[in-house]
Amino acid sequence: MPDNTMYDKIVSSHLDALKRTGNYRYFLNVQKSAQSFPEFTFENADGNQKTAVNWCSNDYLCMSxxxxxxxxxxxxxxxxxxxxxxxxxxxxxxxxxxxxxxxxxxxxxxxxxxxxxxxxxxxxxxxxxxxxxxxxxxxxxxxxxxxxxxxxxxxxxxxxxxxxxxxxxxxxxxxxxxxxxxxxxxxxxxxxxxxxxxxxxxxxxxxxxxxxxxxxxxxxxxxxxxxxxxxxxxxxxxxxxxxxxxxxxxxxxxxxxxxxxxxxxxxxxxxxxxxxxxxxxxxxxxxxxxxxxxxxxxxxxQSGLQEAYQAHVCSFRRILREHTIHFDDNPSHITRVLIGNAARCKAIADKLLHEYGAYLQPINFPTVPEGEECLRLTVTLRHSEEHMRHLASALAETLASRETE
Ligand SMILES: Cc1ncc(COP(=O)(O)O)c(C=O)c1O
Incomplete structure (x- = not known):
């Protein structure tokens, strides 16, 4: 048997570097439900079942x-x-x-x-x-x-x-x-x-x-x-x-x-x-x-499907604006809230998930260049106005919170 110590040490050091900079990827175990999407359940670290709303799915039109x-x-x-x-x-x-x-x-x-x-x-x-x-x-x-x-x-x-x-x-x-x-x-x-x-x-x-x-x-x-x-x-x-x-x-x-x-x-x-x-x-x-x-x-x-989806995106953005959430005013359906720091991005996403039941994946390097860490919000046709209002107020409180500074 070869001695793996040297190889394992090197691999661990690469992983440690990711953890130190806040770029290590943690996957949430999503229990996706066709009936209640975008709401889903997941198991907390302490083993309890919790419910959250998915704000990072690419199933934009819910065709899945x-x-x-x-x-x-x-x-x-x-x-x-x-x-x-x-x-x-x-x-x-x-x-x-x-x-x-x-x-x-x-x-x-x-x-x-x-x-x-x-x-x-x-x-x-x-x-x-x-x-x-x-x-x-x-x-x-x-x-x-x-x-x-x-x-x-x-x-x-x-x-x-x-x-x-x-x-x-x-x-x-x-x-x-x-x-x-x-x-x-x-x-x-x-x-x-x-x-x-x-x-x-x-x-x-x-x-x-x-x-x-x-x-x-x-x-x-x-x-x-x-x-x-x-x-x-x-x-x-x-x-x-x-x-x-x-x-x-x-x-x-x-x-x-x-x-x-x-x-x-x-x-x-x-x-x-x-x-x-x-x-x-x-x-x-x-x-x-x-x-x-x-x-x-x-x-x-389905005629008008694309227009209906864009109207939904506009409603979402209007609600975000009402809560003074700053996001890039791009001409697409992808709404980006720039954070600019990997550790802060992860802290905000953690707080949103565990305290408010809003699931956003923090987007960090190398998916985006360093300094452009962000929250990427995607609304789907199944997100209701109530979902949108819930996310907007959760985001407003979390972004203002000193805990995530
Ligand atoms: C721009 C772009 N191209 C290609 C892909 C790969 O697509 P797929 O998930 O079908 O492999 C992705 C996936 O996220 C993407 O964002």
Whole structure:
């Protein structure tokens, strides 16, 4: 047996450093209830059951709780079993995968779509494969891009340049220094999930055309929630059909699990053939694909759903303002209360949970840069005005409390 002491000491020192700076992650054991969401129960440190309201779920439209979605999930699980039993290449492609891919291509008005186990895997595989496809390729990446895009860019092993967040001028200054014939990919998110900022999509597309670049856009927090039928911010901003590749998830606005890319058939075929995170993993269970298809089609067919959700976000923000809670006035549904210190952020979240029954995950480094620690509030369609008022007064008291200074 090797002596593990040296290895364990080193690993412990890394964990201790996280604990010292308040960045160690503690997971709350949430007993999610389809009936009473956003209310849930959890077990306290002393073993008592407590109730709280979830203010950090990404199930924005509550599609994970939708009766038709659940019915599809159960029906197809009974028909086809719990799992796919193979990779897409080896018996793991079913009619449910194919139908879902057709529906996604329809949603985005693209020729094709390709389903992955998650949007993380889709970013990893697609950016990794695209960056390797073109000799001398360079990826221009927004400084706030999600970890999955950053990992995809690492996999590509091509050159990269980072442009300032949502800064078209900076992006243009980088592009203008590059030879026009050099292959380039501009990679950004339409909606940034932590600060709730929205990219200047039209402007980035204009630059891509001018400087001969492809565009790759992560719409993970926008699909379902924005645009006609939930097609996302690209569609809402009048840019449908002008982006080369879209990345989306089923795990937020659509309420299930999995991710995808949508693009022209040639690029989809290329990623399908060259992305390890697509091919060397078991495909999504057919039941998950069927439930997701029901969700996508239902979101698409409910007129006014996106507007109703935005109205709900406006009511929430109005109530926060009434309680003089300061938050970023961004144009999205993600409400950020900046705290700027990891330990304080955690102390506030702890007090909110244990004294007021309001569950907010403190967002600390490395999810956000140090100094930008924040509380990220997400309202869902099931949060009532009473829930909102309760959170607003709990936040006002907690932020003013000396205990959390
Ligand atoms: C911007 C962004 N892209 C990709 C992902 C990954 O999505 P998924 O949960 O489907 O892996 C996330 C997840 O939170 C995200 O915020």
């Amino acid at each position: 709780l939708d009766a038709d979605v659940l019915q599809s999930l159960v029906r197809v699980a009974e028909e086809s079993g719990a799992g796919a039993g193979g990779t897409r290449n080896i018996s793991g492609t079913t009619v449910h995968h194919n139908r879902l891919e057709s529906s996604l291509a329809n949603l985005h008005g693209t020729e094709s779509a390709l389903v992955f186990g998650s949007a993380f895997m889709a970013n990893l595989g697609a950016l990794g494969a695209l960056g390797k496809a073109f000799p001398g390729c360079i990826i221009l990446s927004d400084e706030r891009n999600h970890a999955s895009m950053i990992e995809g860019i690492k996999v590509a092993r091509c050159d990269k340049q980072i442009f300032r967040h949502n800064d078209a001028e900076h992006l243009e200054s980088l592009l203008s220094e590059l030879p026009i014939e050099r292959p380039k990919i501009i990679a950004f998110e339409s909606l940034y999930s932590m600060a709730g900022t929205v990219a200047p999509i039209q402007e980035f597309i204009r630059l891509a055309k001018r400087y001969n670049a492809l565009t790759y856009v992560d719409e993970v927090h926008a699909v379902g929630v924005y645009g006609r039928g939930g097609a996302g911010l690209i569609e809402q901003q009048g840019c449908a059909g002008q982006v080369d590749m879209i990345n989306g998830t089923f795990a937020k606005g659509f309420g299930t699990l999995g991710g995808y890319i949508a693009s022209r058939t040639l690029l989809i075929d290329y990623v399908r053939s060259f992305a390890p995170s697509f091919i060397f993993t078991t495909s999504l269970p057919p039941a998950v694909c069927a439930a997701t298809l029901t969700s996508v089609e239902k979101v698409r067919s």
